[in-house]
Amino acid sequence: MHDPFPFPPPSLLTRLTTPLANALALPTLPLHVHELLLATLAYHLICRYFSPYLSSKLFPRIYPALSARTRLNWDVHVVSLVQSLLINSLALWVMWTDQERGSMGWEERVWGYTGASGMIQGFAAGYFLWDLIVCAGNVGVFGWGLLAHAVAAVVVFSFGFRPFVNFYGPTFILYELSSPFLNFHWFFDKLHMTGSRPQWYNGMFLLSSFFCCRLLWGTYQSIRVYQDVWAALHFDPLTRSSKAVFEPDAGSADIMRFAGEYSMPAWLAVVYLSSNVVLNTLNFYWFGKMIETIKKRFVESKDKKGGRKREEKEEGVMVEGLMDSSTLMTEIAEDEDMQFGGEDVMYDGEAEDELSMESSLLDGKSTIEVKKTEIRRRKN
Numbered sequence: 001m002h003d004p005f006p007f008p009p010p011s012l013l014t015r016l017t018t019p020l021a022n023a024l025a026l027p028t029l030p031l032h033v034h035e036l037l038l039a040t041l042a043y044h045l046i047c048r049y050f051s052p053y054l055s056s057k058l059f060p061r062i063y064p065a066l067s068a069r070t071r072l073n074w075d076v077h078v079v080s081l082v083q084s085l086l087i088n089s090l091a092l093w094v095m096w097t098d099q100e101r102g103s104m105g106w107e108e109r110v111w112g113y114t115g116a117s118g119m120i121q122g123f124a125a126g127y128f129l130w131d132l133i134v135c136a137g138n139v140g141v142f143g144w145g146l147l148a149h150a151v152a153a154v155v156v157f158s159f160g161f162r163p164f165v166n167f168y169g170p171t172f173i174l175y176e177l178s179s180p181f182l183n184f185h186w187f188f189d190k191l192h193m194t195g196s197r198p199q200w201y202n203g204m205f206l207l208s209s210f211f212c213c214r215l216l217w218g219t220y221q222s223i224r225v226y227q228d229v230w231a232a233l234h235f236d237p238l239t240r241s242s243k244a245v246f247e248p249d250a251g252s253a254d255i256m257r258f259a260g261e262y263s264m265p266a267w268l269a270v271v272y273l274s275s276n277v278v279l280n281t282l283n284f285y286w287f288g289k290m291i292e293t294i295k296k297r298f299v300e301s302k303d304k305k306g307g308r309k310r311e312e313k314e315e316g317v318m319v320e321g322l323m324d325s326s327t328l329m330t331e332i333a334e335d336e337d338m339q340f341g342g343e344d345v346m347y348d349g350e351a352e353d354e355l356s357m358e359s360s361l362l363d364g365k366s367t368i369e370v371k372k373t374e375i376r377r378r379k380n
Contacts, residue, residue, distance in 0.1 A: 001094070001097065001098040001100055001115060002116070003031070003032070003119050004094075005119050007034065008034075009030060009032070009033055009034040017029060018030050028166075029161040032119060032121060032161070034122075035126065036122045039122070039127055039130070043083065043126070047075045047078070047130075050078075055078070066190070072138065072141060074187075077183045077186055078183075079130070083127045084179035084183070085180060087173055088173065091173040092170075094116045098114060098117070100255060104167060106227070106231045106232070107256070107262070109168070109228050110164070111163065111164070112163070113258050117166045118160070118169075120170045120173060121157060121166065121169045125160075125161075131153070132151060135149075155271075159268070164268060164272070165228070165272070172218070174213050177212075181205045181210075185199065194297060203294045207287075211287065218283060222276055222277075225276065232262075232264040235262060
């Protein structure tokens, strides 16, 4: 299947990229460099302009009041959400419509190339390049661990332009099927919906999708790629016969036009497979941590709701508007780091700001009208 992207790479960009592609042994990079750069630029614009504007409109009381560090994290999560929805849709579409994939043997899966899979590689590499730039420029926010992850992701996905296991590009991209629910889980916390029913339902979808697409699907596809790479390592290009237990299928000339001499450097197999093993191990570890986190989140939320009436009636919590005074104290936000105006609010038990309040009787209930927003929380 040819590259379905409607615009071919500009000839000037192709000529400028070719020397770098030849030096790095990435012959298909010039064919998809425009998709890579377009994705990187699009994600930068979303993070820098689109997300701040839209978030301020949708959440005018929350987003502008976040600290600069949290706003950056918010914008990065917006990009991650957009990217996961886009790349998953494209990968599923390619796997469904690319009929050449169904007839590929292990030779084609290791050394073969199709334009559709190359497009997936291009857009995915563009996101990881943007992620690398953001992490490198904000190490104090994201840490060295995420920077190392971004570097590894760019390196591993660049192998698809050799091409190497280009077939598995859309396959492993489906790991991202759980990412939208992970991002929503983070947003629920920042929207003061920790322990809410929507977050509970989202958490169930998160665990289910993570288990299915990463642990089940990912492990199965990892076994397949181990088999294919093992066969390639034992492949004799002179006789075109395999010393492994897997017999090669004859590849079409179009799919195998970048295969070259069917070589498989040992370092390439070691780097790719070891990265895959590490990622799969981390997936099982993360799944266990996710279960612990979600259980802890909702147990803590339940405990807080049970003790809120006793412990927080003396706290000064005011929310602009009219509220039923009998339930006012039960509407306290649950976020661990309560931030308004970009600063943590500390309260030592003495009210220093005067609030203009008016008590009235509405529908037979005592209500409080708050004319100034003030949220304070005692921290021991």
